[in-house]
Amino acid sequence: MAGTLSPEAVQSVRGIVGWLAFFGLVGSVAAIIAGGVMVYFGSTGSSDIKIFGQSISTTNVGVPCVFLGIICLIMVVRRAFNTLDRALAAT
DSSP states (O other): OTTOOOHHHHHHHHHHHHHHHHHHHHHHHHHHHHHHHHHHHTOEEEEEEEETTEEEEEEETHHHHHHHHHHHHHHHHHHHHHHHHHHHHTO
């Protein structure tokens, strides 16, 4: 049947999605932790970020780092679940 994946292909997609989600989660959590450490130790410097229609202006560098880490974490988890859903729906 055209458009369906073989069981081997589905297993391969699951493996790739798993590794990408793992590395995305590790990177996002590392950014959140690094931002938390910078906030705790009081890293200073003017930071202005505009992302997704939101604007952040702060004098502590750690706050935008935590913000971006959380955004990345949400995007990685959402993307991984959507990819996994599509792969499972194709079986």
